[in-house]
Amino acid sequence: MDKIKKPIVIIGKNAKTGGRVNKRLVDMGIATRPVSRNSDIRFDWDRRETWPQALSGASAVYVAYQPDLAIPRAADDIQAFIDVAKLHGIEHLVLLSGRGEEGAEKAERTLINSGLSWNIVRASWFNQNFSEGFMAEGILKGELVLPVGQILEPFIDVDDIAQVAVAALTGHVEKNRLLEVTGPELLTFQSCVDEIAQQLGRDVALKPVPISDYLAILKSQSVPQDYQWLLKELFTVVFDGRNASVTDTVEAVIGRPATTFAQYVKKTIEHGGWR
Numbered sequence: 001m002d003k004i005k006k007p008i009v010i011i012g013k014n015a016k017t018g019g020r021v022n023k024r025l026v027d028m029g030i031a032t033r034p035v036s037r038n039s040d041i042r043f044d045w046d047r048r049e050t051w052p053q054a055l056s057g058a059s060a061v062y063v064a065y066q067p068d069l070a071i072p073r074a075a076d077d078i079q080a081f082i083d084v085a086k087l088h089g090i091e092h093l094v095l096l097s098g099r100g101e102e103g104a105e106k107a108e109r110t111l112i113n114s115g116l117s118w119n120i121v122r123a124s125w126f127n128q129n130f131s132e133g134f135m136a137e138g139i140l141k142g143e144l145v146l147p148v149g150q151i152l153e154p155f156i157d158v159d160d161i162a163q164v165a166v167a168a169l170t171g172h173v174e175k176n177r178l179l180e181v182t183g184p185e186l187l188t189f190q191s192c193v194d195e196i197a198q199q200l201g202r203d204v205a206l207k208p209v210p211i212s213d214y215l216a217i218l219k220s221q222s223v224p225q226d227y228q229w230l231l232k233e234l235f236t237v238v239f240d241g242r243n244a245s246v247t248d249t250v251e252a253v254i255g256r257p258a259t260t261f262a263q264y265v266k267k268t269i270e271h272g273g274w275r
Contacts (some may be wrong), residue, residue: 006059020162153183
């Protein structure tokens with residue numbers, strides 16, 4: 001536990017996983033340093049001069065790269081980040097990665113071969129994208145427009161990801177181990193939307209559209225280019241069935257089964273989601 005006497009840096013304190021990881025560590029009495037572009041100690045992926053101060057004097061770091069490790073520049077950023085982390089005495093790095101993403105796997109290899117102590121949490125599609133991400137507005141409006149078919153995905157709850165990441169940060173998981181985490185079941189986007197509609201007690205429709213139409217919608221909404229590229233990559237490459245399998249990693253690490261999608265919907269509604 002000596003290593004945890006120094007703060008653990010949370011890169012992406014406002015991200016879906018970063019905030020949850022930070023809260024769990026704080027609740028455990030562990031010192032943290034959650035950073036972002038707007039924190040007192042700044043961290044900005046686009047301004048590498050902000051990295052040293054964010055990492056100085058810390059023991060470990062949790063990295064949720066923005067917007068996603070799938071984008072072409074991510075591996076170069078991760079290599080540069082690792083160099084700074086090693087220079088400033090970081091002892092362990094936990095990296096959130098994406099399942100089935102070629103760019104993410106390139107960034108993973110960079111970390112694995114870095115000589116730094118590591119864990120990688122490789123996650124499937126987040127449940128919370130339906131309630132805290134870009135799909136929430138469609139749910140609220142009663143029509144979710146997406147370029148999806150009947151591909152199966154093992155949607156995972158972000159709270160489960162956070163628990164696994166905290167276990168890795170606090171030495172409760174073997175170091176230098178890849179943790180591939182999924183939900184406990186394979187679902188289509190349609191079945192997810194149907195579950196949300198059923199529990200909300202109101203109509204919510206999924207409207208599948210061609211990818212070209214979807215990208216046109218993103219462009220009309222002035223969505224940043226990085227995100228347009230990322231969503232195109234996800235919906236045309238990653239959702240090809242490659243991720244249609246589940247793992248038992250969540251249960252093996254935290255001692256309980258992964259959260260089902262129905263359980264996620266129930267707790268989201270209980271906490272005021274989709275109002």
